[in-house]
Amino acid sequence: MDQIKITIVDDHLLFSQSLSFLIGSFKEFAVVGNYGNGKEFIQALATADPMPDIVLLDVNMPIMDGVETMKWLKANRPELKVIALSVNDDEDTIIRMITNGAKGYLLKDTHPKTLYEALLETHNKGFYYSEMVSGLLVNQLGNHGNKVTLKEREVEFIKLACTEKTYKEIASGMCLSPKTIDGYRESLFQKLEIKTRIGLVLYAIKNKIVAVEK
Template identity: 35%
Template structure:
């Protein structure tokens, strides 16, 4: 009988070796089922029409159709599917394009099994995940927050700490304020920027030339 608790995965990469490697890594994970794979991104959408897919793992640099275009098309036709980007590179412009296309996570191909599973677990719960290397690359561009007039200096500090995936309690301890105060700041930040998630906040920062 089918296990309804399984999270169904679909893998897209033009290199069969990468597909085989991911299958081998996830083969014995009882929370996940690989329901499809493809080396041809142009063939993916019709295949998704026939399958129940929860998370799509996709390469970015592929011939004929890039991961950016594929993600954009998948999110347009199947908005419930979460997309996890896999890449050899963590360049800011590429990350921005993938975020704009609608990804929920971004990890590098040199990652280990632990981080891959952590990313999949986060996405399966409706959360986002960006690897440490990707986050560091984005953080290099965080500057001139004071040029955004409606964000206070304290809110800027908290945005940086949120972006690094610190919990409310950890932020409170680091800034010597109460956890309740952090929660209030978070609500104000998301309200002022008109965002509701880390991905939305990053998109806001890009659009306003903060990063």
């Protein structure tokens, strides 16, 4: 069996080298590239041989960060499977990375076993949403006994929740009061059996309310 090829994009050299060493200890995987920022990685893609199967992409980098890199990849190389890496579990950042095509999101202090599982599941299933990102959401999203019926305005709200807009900006865009938007949010959380905005994003992706490349 051919090894699964991994590319690391991270500006911290010590972390990148340590991660390479760790991945090298997994027999199924091989690191085929290390780059210090998104621009360097994108330039290298033009002549990359072999192409990576999975990209581990740091969110916070100089010159071209993870979000901007994901936007470029979504538009130009959507077939690449990317797992975002970060020291932060900020909800807005997670949403931005996922809605721009990231197949997973891991904190940098993740246990090696979790990293191994994330790489394997991303390769085999096409995505990996850890408990940190989704809690029990991945299981919950597909477990409704009956199909949930959403009103047109609820769908509109979910679509806007999948953007970088704040709830206040969503309220303005829908010509509603922030209090009404809070009502939409809480009602949907209860109806969809989710607890966070990330849950709305994952629900929207799973049910193709928003378009995300596979």
